[in-house]
Amino acid sequence: MGLELLFTLKHELLISLSIFLLLFIFVGSNHTKGATIIHIVNALLLISVFFFLFEPKQSFVFNQMFESNGLIQFQKSILSLGLLLISALSFQWLKHHKNVIEFYLLLLSSLLGMFFMISAANMLFFYLGLELATIPLAAAANFDLEKRKSGEAAMKLIYSSAFSSALLLLGISFVYGLTGSLNFTEISEKIPVNALSQFAFILVFSGFAFKMSVVPFHLWTADVYEGAPVPVTAFLSVVSKAAISFVFVQVLFKVFIHLELSYTISLAVVSICTMLLGNLFAMRQENIKRFLAFSSIAQVGYILIALMGSHEVAQSAIIYFLLVYVFSNLAAFGVIGIISNSLGKENISDYKGFYQQNKFLSWALAIALFSLAGVPPTAGFFGKFFLILAAASKGYYLLIVIAALNMIISFYYYLRIVRNIFMETSENPMPQVLVQPITKVALIVCLIGMIVLGLYGPVYEYIAAFAKPF
Amino acid sequence: MNLLLLIIIPFLTAVVILTAKDFKQSRSIALVGASIQLVLAFFLLNQYQAAKALVQTEAFVFEQSFEWFPSLGIQFLIGVDGISIAMILLTALVVVAGILVSFTMEELHKEFFFLLILLSLGAYGFFISLDIFTLFFFLEVAVIPKFLLIGIWGSGAKQKSAMKLALMLMGGSALIMVGLIGLYYFSNETGNRSFNMLVLAQYPISYAAQLVFFPFLFAGFGVFTALFPFHTWVPDGHSSAPTAASMFLAGISMKLGGYGCLRVATYLMPDAAVHYAPIIITLASIAIIYGAFATLMQTDLKYINAYSSISHCGFVILGIGMLNKTAIVGAVMQMVSHGLMTALFFAAIGMMYQRTHTRLVSQLGGLLKVMPFISSVFVIAGLCSLGLPGFSGFVSEMTVFVGAWQNPNFWYRLATILACASIVVTAVYILRAAGSSVMGPITQKNFLHLTDAQWNEKLAAIVLLSGIVIIGIAPFLLTDLLSSSTDVLVEKIINTF
Numbered sequence: 001m002g003l004e005l006l007f008t009l010k011h012e013l014l015i016s017l018s019i020f021l022l023l024f025i026f027v028g029s030n031h032t033k034g035a036t037i038i039h040i041v042n043a044l045l046l047i048s049v050f051f052f053l054f055e056p057k058q059s060f061v062f063n064q065m066f067e068s069n070g071l072i073q074f075q076k077s078i079l080s081l082g083l084l085l086i087s088a089l090s091f092q093w094l095k096h097h098k099n100v101i102e103f104y105l106l107l108l109s110s111l112l113g114m115f116f117m118i119s120a121a122n123m124l125f126f127y128l129g130l131e132l133a134t135i136p137l138a139a140a141a142n143f144d145l146e147k148r149k150s151g152e153a154a155m156k157l158i159y160s161s162a163f164s165s166a167l168l169l170l171g172i173s174f175v176y177g178l179t180g181s182l183n184f185t186e187i188s189e190k191i192p193v194n195a196l197s198q199f200a201f202i203l204v205f206s207g208f209a210f211k212m213s214v215v216p217f218h219l220w221t222a223d224v225y226e227g228a229p230v231p232v233t234a235f236l237s238v239v240s241k242a243a244i245s246f247v248f249v250q251v252l253f254k255v256f257i258h259l260e261l262s263y264t265i266s267l268a269v270v271s272i273c274t275m276l277l278g279n280l281f282a283m284r285q286e287n288i289k290r291f292l293a294f295s296s297i298a299q300v301g302y303i304l305i306a307l308m309g310s311h312e313v314a315q316s317a318i319i320y321f322l323l324v325y326v327f328s329n330l331a332a333f334g335v336i337g338i339i340s341n342s343l344g345k346e347n348i349s350d351y352k353g354f355y356q357q358n359k360f361l362s363w364a365l366a367i368a369l370f371s372l373a374g375v376p377p378t379a380g381f382f383g384k385f386f387l388i389l390a391a392a393s394k395g396y397y398l399l400i401v402i403a404a405l406n407m408i409i410s411f412y413y414y415l416r417i418v419r420n421i422f423m424e425t426s427e428n429p430m431p432q433v434l435v436q437p438i439t440k441v442a443l444i445v446c447l448i449g450m451i452v453l454g455l456y457g458p459v460y461e462y463i464a465a466f467a468k469p470f
Numbered sequence: 471m472n473l474l475l476l477i478i479i480p481f482l483t484a485v486v487i488l489t490a491k492d493f494k495q496s497r498s499i500a501l502v503g504a505s506i507q508l509v510l511a512f513f514l515l516n517q518y519q520a521a522k523a524l525v526q527t528e529a530f531v532f533e534q535s536f537e538w539f540p541s542l543g544i545q546f547l548i549g550v551d552g553i554s555i556a557m558i559l560l561t562a563l564v565v566v567a568g569i570l571v572s573f574t575m576e577e578l579h580k581e582f583f584f585l586l587i588l589l590s591l592g593a594y595g596f597f598i599s600l601d602i603f604t605l606f607f608f609l610e611v612a613v614i615p616k617f618l619l620i621g622i623w624g625s626g627a628k629q630k631s632a633m634k635l636a637l638m639l640m641g642g643s644a645l646i647m648v649g650l651i652g653l654y655y656f657s658n659e660t661g662n663r664s665f666n667m668l669v670l671a672q673y674p675i676s677y678a679a680q681l682v683f684f685p686f687l688f689a690g691f692g693v694f695t696a697l698f699p700f701h702t703w704v705p706d707g708h709s710s711a712p713t714a715a716s717m718f719l720a721g722i723s724m725k726l727g728g729y730g731c732l733r734v735a736t737y738l739m740p741d742a743a744v745h746y747a748p749i750i751i752t753l754a755s756i757a758i759i760y761g762a763f764a765t766l767m768q769t770d771l772k773y774i775n776a777y778s779s780i781s782h783c784g785f786v787i788l789g790i791g792m793l794n795k796t797a798i799v800g801a802v803m804q805m806v807s808h809g810l811m812t813a814l815f816f817a818a819i820g821m822m823y824q825r826t827h828t829r830l831v832s833q834l835g836g837l838l839k840v841m842p843f844i845s846s847v848f849v850i851a852g853l854c855s856l857g858l859p860g861f862s863g864f865v866s867e868m869t870v871f872v873g874a875w876q877n878p879n880f881w882y883r884l885a886t887i888l889a890c891a892s893i894v895v896t897a898v899y900i901l902r903a904a905g906s907s908v909m910g911p912i913t914q915k916n917f918l919h920l921t922d923a924q925w926n927e928k929l930a931a932i933v934l935l936s937g938i939v940i941i942g943i944a945p946f947l948l949t950d951l952l953s954s955s956t957d958v959l960v961e962k963i964i965n966t967f
Binding site for chain 2: 313316377381386392405408412416418419422424457460465
């Protein structure tokens with residue numbers, strides 16, 4: 001029993017161990033160099049990435065509140081990979097930061113919260129994980145203490161999170177009132193199809209929508225992304241969004257399965273709005289972080305349309321898409337972070353003539369943008385195609401036409417940056433930027449991920465093998 | 471023969487180019503890679519004919535299938551028939567010629583040749599795919615190289631043209647994607663889903679679904695081949711692109727669309743093709759006539775060729791829309807012929823521009839005296855374009871007309887007559903352009919000390935010219951290759967009448 005508990009909770013235990021290590025060994029001592037801490041945490045995260053290969057089987061602990069299986073462990077590994085890449089990509093920034101330990105403490109706690117959230121099989125446990133995942137992020141968003149915008153970002157994040165949590169809790173209490181249970185399986189068995197349950201669904205959905213920045217709950221996104229330091233923005237936009245999407249798929253297909261008709265309608269409406277508004281706003285952004293914020297809103301729109309498809313296809317398509325998204329978006333954030341940190345430039349027009357001096361970074365950013373746009377041979381193409389294939393599996397052809405049109409819009413703004421990088425010539429282009437070896441490795445890992453995940457079919461098949469009828 | 475070689479060799483060439491040390495190395499690596507590919511294409515032709523002599527029943531030969539995403543029924547399935555081999559030969563010829571005329575492209579040379587080879591990789595992959603997902607994948611692989619080639623090495627309003635081209639082609643791809651997904655879900659509804667073209671042909675989708683999804687696919691591929699309302703990227707894209715990219719665009723890339731219209735849209739949804747034939751023919755006729763008259767007004771040689779390409783690609787669509795064997799054979803011949811001819815035309819224009827630094831007809835004149843080779847090539851390309859007997863243009867357009875006339879419907883005949891009449895307009899603009907730019911007295915003094923073509927440019931012209939002349943003199947070589955494969959296509963259409 002003890003050993004089994006160890007295996008079931010291996011991700012969580014490792015992250016808790018890292019947190020304890022940081023708290024008790026390093027916080028007190030001023031001698032340790034920043035780089036050492038970063039390497040230690042990276043090594044632990046690397047182990048966590050490969051944990052999914054190790055004893056991935058179905059098990060429950062904590063009185064059926066905590067579930068673990070192969071898919072969940074794979075998802076946790078994706079999230080660990082995300083944090084690992086962020087940590088390696090922002091090495092330069094972290095190394096000289098005086099509060100590097102606090103940075104890791106916050107993000108690791110948030111990661112731990114996400115692990116609990118993904119594993120939750122009970123509404124209360126889920127809520128606990130969600131809060132643990134969110135609150136440290138607000139502090140992390142304020143990490144550039146001397147910047148006004150950073151403080152503003154943190155305030156906006158904490159207020160909107162609190163509001164969305166309140167909606168979610170109200171929804172959960174309605175669900176409890178209707179079914180008398182907080183357990184996911186019991187709820188799905190007992191939940192009636194009536195106006196109240198639909199209202200409860202809408203409330204829970206709004207809570208999720210806030211965190212996933214679905215239109216019309218997206219207003220906080222751009223300001224927070226712009227104000228927070230790039231690594232935190234990357235974490236918010238990639239890891240946090242991936243985690244909440246994983247859970248949303250579970251909750252939607254497991255708990256609210258009987259409300260399919262009503263959730264389909266709400267999903268259809270918000271997904272169209274999300275894609276369209278995200279894309280239209282992204283077109284007009286000048287700050288590259290705001291730009292990525294809106295483009296990531298649009299990406300969530302594609303995830304939502306896939307949710308309307310048949311469950312097995314949708315689940316694997318979404319998880320695959322998010323895996324690809326981790327690589328592509330983090331590569332983009334990585335390059336932007338390097339530039340922002342060493343030159344302080346964050347505008348799209350600053351990237352004019354970028355290729356003249358920084359060939360490797362240019363290609364890395366361009367390939368990342370192609371992958372986000374969904375152009376082959378990058379994996380983004382497969383990710384998008386599978387999402388849309390999933391959406392069509394229940395015959396929502398009008399939606400896929402709208403999604404296809406949106407992809408053209410998104411293509412325009414991604415290409416606009418590529419055009420600045422390669423085609424514009426600038427009088428004083430950005431000077432050559434020194435890339436740390438570990439950052440270079442992380443970027444190369446991202447590039448390999450973006451190319452190989454699509455061309456090499458078994459990755460998708462590995463995810464699809466977990467798909468089961470809900 | 472192992473068809474994978476057709477993808478592996480460009481891939482390896484592209485990778486090796488990245489290791490090149492200087493400009494000379496990268497261009498020679500590209501040339502060697504393209505030449506190997508050309509030899510391979512002829513070897514494939516030879517092997518195909520040998521294989522066809524043995525088994526005559528199989529539609530596609532050298533099939534190979536690899537599981538790609540088995541849970542979604544996506545395979546990597548490749549195979550060829552006569553039509554695809556004709557297209558592969560065309561691609562190989564144009565690629566070699568395109569690299570030969572780029573021997574002075576020193577700015578960012580590695581990237582330039584890498585993207586050219588990547589573009590050709592997309593085209594080869596497209597033509598050998600038998601799985602429509604794979605086909606779509608390769609179609610899109612070829613889009614980004616075009617965008618970068620035009621935007622980085624182009625001239626004039628290059629960024630605007632590159633954006634316009636990329637967005638319109640991506641728009642076409644988006645339409646195609648919807649069509650593909652429709653085929654996927656509506657075909658073989660009880661069995662396993664698949665993108666396999668052979669399976670899809672075996673279980674055609676219902677008439678109602680065909681009516682919905684055919685326009686998506688046909689218009690989507692139509693964007694690539696400059697179908698009338700979607701032709702606007704052609705003039706800008708072609709005229710801004712560097713010479714080799716113009717050749718690739720007009721010679722190869724526009725053919726991807728024609729091939730897709732035929733192989734995917736018409737072959738897999740024959741009922742809808744019959745239903746929509748009047749619309750297709752109308753659009754094609756508009757493109758032919760509009761393209762021809764628009765060309766009349768152009769003063770820039772590249773624009774002249776670009777607009778005339780719209781007109782010539784109209785013949786391809788017209789041939790497909792007529793839905794009978796002769797017309798479809800004519801359409802495929804026209805694709806090959808137009809590919810070679812227009813690539814030659816762009817090559818000649820590029821060579822002239824490189825020396826005179828102008829493409830305006832009004833500023834050129836008397837070039838035949840100082841550069842006889844280039845000027846002759848230019849005139850020959852023009853003559854082929856206006857359909858002079860002895861060149862490929864004549865045979866292919868004639869075949870389209872003969873096929874089109876077979877349809878007794880009054881409106882179809884009217885369209886045919888109008889299309890025939892457009893040749894007169896073609897003659898006007900070609901002869902005018904050729905006359906005032908290469909003949910007559912030398913208009914500018916600095917033209918006097920211009921040099922004629924280098925060996926590489928001569929070789930490029932000869933490669934393309936030999937293709938044009940061989941098809942012109944011995945069209946049976948091409949028709950024999952196409953005949954059995956078009957039979958398979960036409961059989962499906964006739965069954966639906």
